[in-house]
Amino acid sequence: MxxxxxxxxxxxxxxxxxxxxxxxxxxxxxxxxxxxxxxxxxxxxxxxxxxxxxxxxxxxxxxxxxxxxxxxxxxxxxxxxxxHPVDRTTFFADAADVLPQFAARGLKLGVCTNKRTDIAERVLDHLGVRDCFGSVVGSDRASRSKPDAAHLLETLAELHATPDECLYVGDTDIDAQTAAAAGVRYAHVAWGRPLADARTGLRSFSDLLSLVSTGC
Structure with a gap:
């Protein structure tokens, strides 16, 4: 799908x-x-x-x-x-170029992070992409934070999206566990920490364009 x-x-x-x-x-x-x-x-x-x-x-x-x-x-x-949350913070890979492309395609985008929401939004705003996201849910806004499924499911609820139509992208075992608990497909970035099952990671965010367009 x-x-x-x-x-x-x-x-x-x-x-x-x-x-x-x-x-x-x-x-x-x-x-x-x-x-x-x-x-x-x-x-x-x-x-x-x-x-x-x-x-x-x-x-x-x-x-x-x-x-x-x-x-x-x-x-x-x-x-x-x-x-000082954004003095030296930068994007990984091609995120700056690809996020607006996702938004232009009409994809619903969200952030599910264990960072506090206000700081997460300041980072996204500073980097010029806050408007790409329909939902930003930090640990302080979630009823239970990652790896509990509730955190991701509450992010999806704000996007008016369901688990079967969503892809979650992360860099740690915590992210993979969260996706599995929520029944959401998961993609792991290549620059993240290796997963126990040795899944191949995304080398760039542009890789997601083909995953989204062809199904995953």
Whole structure:
């Protein structure tokens, strides 16, 4: 069946936000006097939302944090990232060219991300593609966040789309699990983390044009 709607994950799929996220983490961790995290390290941590990200980052710098301390670091990270969410964020591959083509074809486009909605919308707006999307649902707007199916299904509901007519595009196991739980077909980007089943990834977003036009 031909897809009439495409929903994307954001970080690690459509955009490389790792430089800005790494900078925000390093700002939040500055009082701890630990080494700075690199963008490449942080890229491998993305997908589970802010709290999971901060926990992985704390582990990476060799520190531990109880719940209260972790709460404080998540708050500090969120404030730092909200202040500078798009200083060095860029598109992956040919997203800037292909997203308007999808919209011109009348495809319904959405974003289902574990990033907070307001920050996701700022990123998309800064990159000039917010108007391409009929729905942007961050973890704060979902009743239950990825990998729970509810997050993706609620994004589809806002698009007035059904699972059988949708394709979800992501970069992590979390995205693949979310699609499977929601009964939605899944496409994995080649620059994402390898999946356990070794599925071949999309090399560019233009690959989706043929998938959409011929069915997938």
């Amino acid at each position: 031909t897809a009439t709607s495409i929903v994307f994950d954001l970080d690690g799929t459509l955009v490389d936000s790792s430089p800005d996220i790494a900078a925000a983490l390093n700002t939040a961790f500055a009082p701890l006097a630990v080494r700075e995290l690199t963008a490449s390290e942080v890229l491998a941590m993305l997908g589970g939302g802010p709290r999971a990200l901060v926990q992985q980052a704390i582990d990476a710098v060799g520190r531990s944090a109880d719940r209260r301390r972790l709460d404080g670091l998540v708050e500090a990270y969120t404030a730092a990232y909200r202040a």
